Every structure is written in C-alpha cells, then in structure tokens.
Amino acid sequence: MKNFALIGAAGYIAPRHMRAIKETGHHMAVAYDINDSVGIIDSISPQSEFFTEFERFYEHAQCLKRDPATRVDYVAICSPNYLHHPHIAAGLRLGCDVICEKPLVPTPALMDELERLEQETGQRIYNILQLRHHDAILKLKEKVAAAPLDKKFDVELTYITSRGKWYMESWKGDPRKSFGVATNIGVHFYDMLHFIFGKLQRNVVHYSGEAKAAGYLEYERARVRWFLSIDANDLPEEVKGKKPTYRNIDISGEQLEFSEGFTDLHTTSYREILSGRGYGLKDARHCIETVDVIRTAQIVRGADNEVHPFVSRLA
Template sequence: MKNFGLIGAAGYIAPRHMKAIKDLGHRLGIAYDINDSVGIIDSVSPQSEFFTEFERFYDRAFQLKRIPELSLDYVSICSPNYLHHSHITAGLRLGADVICEKPLVPTPALLDDLELVEKETGKRVFNILQLRHHDAILKLRDQVAKAPLDKKFDVELTYITSRGKWYFESWKGDQRKSFGVATNIGVHFYDMLHFVFGKLQKNIVHYSGKAKAAGYLEYERARVRWFLSIDANDLPQDVKGKKTTFRSIDISGEQLEFSEGFTDLHTISYQEILQGRGYGLSDARHCIETVDVIRSSSIVAPGSDAHPFVRGLTN
C-alpha cells in the first residue's frame, strides 16, 4: 500500500484522483486546498489530514517523512495550472514521486527545470495523459500504424464545452493562470494527436480569443483543422438546447466515437504509473511545445486549411 498526498482537493478533477487511490487499494494520508469544500473526502478517505494553508500542509508532510509507515510515496496535484510547477517541485523535495494533471507546465523551459529537480531529488514526475488509455484512441493508433506510410489522414477536431459567466471570474478565465483556452481544454487533444499521428510538422493559429481558439496542425500522418471553444453560441444548431457539450473528431470522413469510456481513465493512469509504465516529462514535452507555440504565434488569415467554424470570426 502506497501513501498519497493530494494538492488541490477541492477542484473539479480531484475526486477522480481520490477514487483512483481508493480503488487501487492505497491510502490518501494528507490533502490540501485553499477552499474547504472537500466533503467528498468523507466517502473516500475520512481519516485523511486536511489543511487550507500550504505551509501547514508542507510542514506536516515533511514531518511524515520521519514515520516510515506514513511517509508519502506520491503527491498528486490537481491545483490551478499556474501553480503546477511550484507544487510539483514541492512534492519532489518532500521525497515523493509526483502525479500531476494537465497541463504539466506551460513552457518547455519550465519542463527543463523539472528535469533538473528530478535529478536533484532522485524522484519522478508523471503526467495524467488519460486519452492514451482510451480504447477508441488505441484502436485508431493501431489503424494508422497499419495504413500505408505515405497516407496522411485529414482530421477535423471540434470541441465545444459551454461555460457560464462564472468561468471568467475564476482562475480558468485568467489567461495568466490557465494559459488560455487552447492550453486549458486542448492540451490533451494535442497529446492524443501526437500519440496517434506522430511528430508535429506545422503549427498555424487562425483565431485566438478568451473563449475560443482555432488553427491548423500538420503531423507526420495527419492534417488537422481544430476548433476549441467554451462559448455556447458555437454549438451546432442541432445540439443547442439539448446538450452543453459538442465533441467531434472526423477522420477522413469517418467519425471517431469516443464519447464513452472516460470514467475509469484516471484509475488506469494510476495503475500504469504504479506498475512502472507511467508517462513522464519526456512524454509530455510534445504537447507542451505545441501549446507554447499556439500561445505565442501570430494569427494567420484563415485559408483552405482552416476549420469551417472559423468563418465569420474576427480577431
């Protein structure tokens, strides 16, 4: 049985981490969040210590190092994006391996720094890249691998997940903290595209705003037009009023069906990490480089390579 600490216990994604820890038979010993709306801990691990001040959490976690049966083996991080680097390094310096949500860090330079801290501490950082464990994605990867080497797939990726006015009052709506829509809701898709279609060869941005972004990516095995949005007005007419989310991946005229099968992907990710098959810093580098370029790129006027939803949008 491994001992876990959790940073960001009140966040949206934290319950999936708690469930993974519990379902795999491990122990959540200590948790932290600035917010105290963490009653879910009672159904997962009521004996866990909990702190709303990071200094007290860190001090207690450091004290636990003196108690072999309670010292932390892993620290899981579900905090806001801009705090990931600080929380990852804190976990490593506590003598624990770290499991962190996406995006690991916003830039390749910070990824390089994490590599240095790994060497200094002898501990490792693992990123949750759960789409790599999804059955539909694994089948697609196998299909692409079996296709003729000179074949490039034409892909149209559309992801609209409606968010209300609260979003822009939260850290997620602050681009200094979330690093923008493309990074916050898109980084897993960019990782999946690389995982399936190989190295990135071209990265063009056609639109970038507070609520949506769009562009063109060309990989070794695919040409991808992408559109990401949190604006309900972008939902297709046949979806509006019925659903708040629209997800579509069209591959050379065929829809990739992967709306199901997300429930246990965090548990699978944890299982793989604990069995020595987790995705580390080198695995995360490609998608971090991709979003870093998207954030810093100049806008290119949409052409034939633009996603159809970009028409009518103005920067």
Template sequence: MSDSTTNKQKNFALVGAAGYIAPRHMKAIKETENHLSVAYDTNDSVGIIDSISPESEFFTDFERFYEHAWQLKRNENTKLDYVSVCSPNHMHASHIAAGLRLGCDVICEKPLVPTSEDLDELKRVERETGQQVYNILQLRHHPAILELREKVANADKSAKHEVELTYITSRGKWYLESWKGDPRKSFGVATNIGVHFFDMLHFIFGKLQKNVLHYTDELKASGYLEYEKARVKWLLSIDANDLPDDVKGKKSTYRTINCDGDELEFSGGFTDLHTVSYQEILAGRGYGVEDARHCVETVESIRTQQPQKALADEAHPMLEHLLAGKGV
C-alpha cells in the same frame, strides 16, 4: 524513487483538493486500493472527501500541509509515496517541485507546466531528488483513441490523413471569473482545455511539422496542425452556442475526431481514465516529463502566435462562423 512494484499500500497527498478534477484523483487513489493521507487547498469546499477518504488530514495553509508531510517522513508506515497535483495551472511547477523535494513521486494534471523551460527545470529537480514526475495524459488510454492509433499505424503511408478535431465543452459565466479565465494562470483556452488533445494527436499521428493559429479569444481558439501522418484542422470552445444543433439541450460537451470522413465521437468513456492512468503509473508504465514535452511545446507555440488568415484547405469548417461572430 518510490518502489511501485511492491504490494504495500501507497500513501498519497493531494494538492488542490477543491478543484474540478480532484474527485477523479481521489477516486483513482481509492480504486487502486491506496490511501489518501492528507489533502491541501486554499478553498475549504472539500466535502467530497467524506465519501472517499474521511480520515484524511486537510489543510488550507500550504506551510502547515508541508510541515505535516515532512513529519510523516519520520515513520516508514506513514511517509508519503506520491503527491498528486490538481492545483491551478500556474502553480503546477512549484507544487511538483515541492512534492519531489518531500521525497515523493508526483502525479500531475494537465497541462504539466506551461513552457519547455519549465520542463527542463523539472528534469533538474528529478535528478536532484531521485524522484519522478508523471503527467495525466488520459486520452492515451481511451479505447477509441487506441483503436484509431492502430488503424493509422497499419494504413497506407503514402498520403497524410485528413483530420478535423472539434471539442466544445460548455462553461458558464463563472469560468471567466475564476483563475481559469485569467490567461496568466490558465494560459488560455488552447492550453487549459486543449493540451491533452494535442498530446493525443501527436500520440496517433507522430511528430508535429506545422503549427498555425487562425483564431483565438477568451472562449475559443482554432488553427491548423500538420503531423507526419495527418493534416489537422482543430477548434476548441467553451461557448455553448458553438454546440451542434442536435446536441444543444441534450449534452453540454461535444468531442469528435473526423479522420478521412469517418467520425469518431468519443465524448463517452472519460470518467474512468484517471483510474487507468493511476494503475499504469503504479505499475511503472506512467508518462513522464519527456512524454509531455511535445504537447507543452505545441501549446506554447500557439500562445505566442498572432492569428493568421487561413488557407482554404487548412481552415476548420466552423472558422468562418467564429470570424463572422467577431465581424471579421
């Protein structure tokens, strides 16, 4: 396993350099004073590299990238320490395994992998290689989330908290034409945009006890989750029409948790959380495969369910609006 306790500058490879989230990883590598040695993507729209690490090697063929990375292993100063994976969701498992077999620790975007079976396979490859996988679970570092977690930990344990989670992030027509709109590649809205929120709920409220899906389509999903310490009504959407009226035209994203009537709006404070995640990983405090298991199992269950009619006290306030839009 890479020795992250020394002050030696670490060499990174980035897989999926043209993706939406890749610049946050490039920025995190730079801000932790490490080196982006090489990047790979099938798409060559990666001009962002020029403002962060213009000397980095770049490949559009995975075979050439992998051979270059293998050759870097021959020199102690050039060998890769970490591979950061920002590729489409369905490629995560194979790209993580490739990084581990290069002798690197791997940092991967959410969702780590789609199924618990895939998690088990990653554990096997970790054992075979002696390397480790880390998942970006950035909400565990958000100050507002940490504050709520502490509040819940110190609260009366006799009753469960009543929680509403709403996340609406506007996406244009391009979304459904991209891999993100293909459920075989993104695994659907609840997985693609929701997995780290389900991790956050587990992080705050404990183990999941009940998981019911009320609505799902290619743009949105809604359901009910019950944890040790909370009853949660949730809604996720990429449809701008679902934004609250006081937000429309002003912001394209709305994130909020309402806990026992107190609203926690946490749309801000997201941009630096990848750097914090990298700092924690490099300090030996990263979140590994087992940390990701709970949220992976949660979205796996959501994907395999058929929507059920919601009980009155388990329905998100916007569910009726979603059902009316479908003529239900």
C-alpha cells in the same frame, strides 16, 4: 500500500484522483486546498488529514517522513495550472514522486527546469495523459500504424464545451493562470493527436480569443483543422438547447466516437504509474511545445483547405 498526498482537493478533477488512489488499493494520507469545500473526502477517504494552509500541509508531510510506515510516497497535484510548477517542486523536495494533471507547465523552458529537479531529487514526475488509455484512441492508433506509411489522414477536430459567466471570473478565465483556452481545454487533444499521428510538422493559428481558438496542425500522419470553444453560441444548431457540449473528430470521413469510457481512465493511469509504466516528462513535452507555440503565434488567415469551417462564423 503507498501513502499519497493530494494538492488541490477542492478542484473539479480531484475526486477522480481520490477514487484512483482508493481503487488501486492505496491510502490518501493528507490533502490540501485553500478552499474547504471538500466533503467528497467523507465518501472516499474520511480518515485523511486536511489543511487549508500550505505551510501546515507541508510541515505535516515532513513529519510523516520520520516513520517509513507513514511517509508520503506520492504527491498528486490537481491545483490551478499556474501553481503546478511550484507544487511539483515541493512534492519532489518532500522526497516523493509526483503525479500531476495537465498541463504540467506552460513552456518548454519550465519543462527543462522540471528535468533538473528530477535529477537533483532523484524522484519522478508523471503526467496524467488519460486519453492514451482510451480504447477508441488505442484502436485508432493501431489503424493509423497499419496504414501505408505515405498516407496522411485528414482530421477535423471540434470541441465546444459551454461554460457560464463564472468561468471568466475564476482562475480558468485568467490567461496568466490558465494560459488560455487552447491550453486549458486543448492540451488533452494535442497530446492525443501526437500520440496517434506522430511528430508535429506545422502549427498555424487562425483565430485566438479568450473564449475560443482555431488553427491547423500537420503531423507525420495527419492534417488537422481544429476548433476549440467555451462559448455556447458556437454550438451547432442541432445541439443548442439539448446538450452543453459538442465533441466531434472526423478522420477522413469517419467519426471517432469516444464520448463514453472516460470514467475509469484516471484509475487506469494510476495503475500504469504504480506499475512503472507511467507517462513522464519526455511523453508530456510534445503537447507543451504545441500549446506554447499556439499561445505566442501570429494569427494568419490560412488557406481554405486548412481553416476549420467554424472559423467563418466568427467574421
């Protein structure tokens, strides 16, 4: 049995990590968050220690190192995006391997720094890239691999996930902390696209705002028009008032359906990591490079065949 520490225990995604630790047969020894709305712990790991001050959390984890039976083996990080780098560094310096949510860090330069930290501490960093474990994604990857090498698929990716006014008041609405909507809600999809279609060859941005972004990505095996939004006004008319989220991925005229099957992907990710097959820094670098360019790119008009159809609504 491995001992885990969890940073960011009050966050939206934290319960999936708690359940993954429990379902893989391990123990959450200690958790930390500046907020104390963590009653979910009672139903998953009620014996876990909990702290709302990072200094007390860190000192407790240091004390646990005195006994091989209690020392923390892994630190799981579910904190806001801008805190990932310092929290990863803290976990490595505790002598632990680290499992972190996406995005690991905002820039390739900080990815280089994480590589140095791995070398200095001898510990490993793993990224939760859960879509790589989804059955529908794996089947599509196989289909693309079996297609003629000179075939490029035409892909249209649309993801609208409505958020209320609270979103812009939270850290997620602050681009200094979330790194913008394309990074915060898009990094999952950019990793998925790279995983399926290979290396990125072109990266063009057609629209960028605080609530939505759109652009064009060309991979070795695909041409992708993408549109991401947290604005309910962008929902198609047939969806408005019925569902808060619209997810559509069209691949050369065929729909990729992967609305189901998300429930256990964190547990699958943990099993892979604990078995030595987790995704590390090299696997995560590509999507970090992608979002870094999107955040800093000059907005261009783009050719008609490269612009997502929803962009015309924004004029």
